[in-house]
Amino acid sequence: DTGVSQDPRHKITKRGQNVTFRCDPISEHNRLYWYRQTLGQGPEFLTYFQNEAQLEKSRLLSDRFSAERPKGSFSTLEIQRTEQGDSAMYLCASSFPGPYEQYFGPGTRLTVT
């Protein structure tokens, strides 16, 4: 399968714990995007990378959220001190730079209890 993959697919955690999600983009794509989707809503942009450079991070929801893409391939999204309001689907997408289609992974569904 050469599509975008995400791991884990589901994560249940207790409030206050830290969680980390991984995204593996399509190998030819140097742009990688993170989005969050809550029930009944469209995805909401969080941050994106071009290669290893994080070019936009002002839309990250709070300073508890951070993302990395250290070698310009896979990326991780970390949420520290999780809150119940963080429960959502976290989606990763990749593309070529510019106005091209973004291909989404299956998402990681986070439930904070």
Add this chain to the structure above:
Amino acid sequence: GESVGLHLPTLSVQEGDNSIINCAYSNSASDYFIWYKQESGKGPQFIIDIRSNMDKRQGQRVTVLLNKTVKHLSLQIAATQPGDSAVYFCAESRSNAGNMLTFGGGTRLMVKP
């Protein structure tokens, strides 16, 4: 503020009929538009895209129309099939904003056999 919205939250059609899903956007600087299909528990799936220098683009059984004068986008699905049942999102992006996607709230398409 900037927004991408949809006129109808739910659309119910008979199998074999054509479907039209509408979307409005507010940012005249948007230069790329894209439609996604999302099935329950899955990530958004690319359907078709269109750049702002075009007003129509056709794919297999799908057509996207762009009216920049009234900032309106539509997705037409010909001969709708039960497998088309899903939530459809339109999204817009701007090349001067990293091509991050701004999504609308989605339209649920229900196909009756």
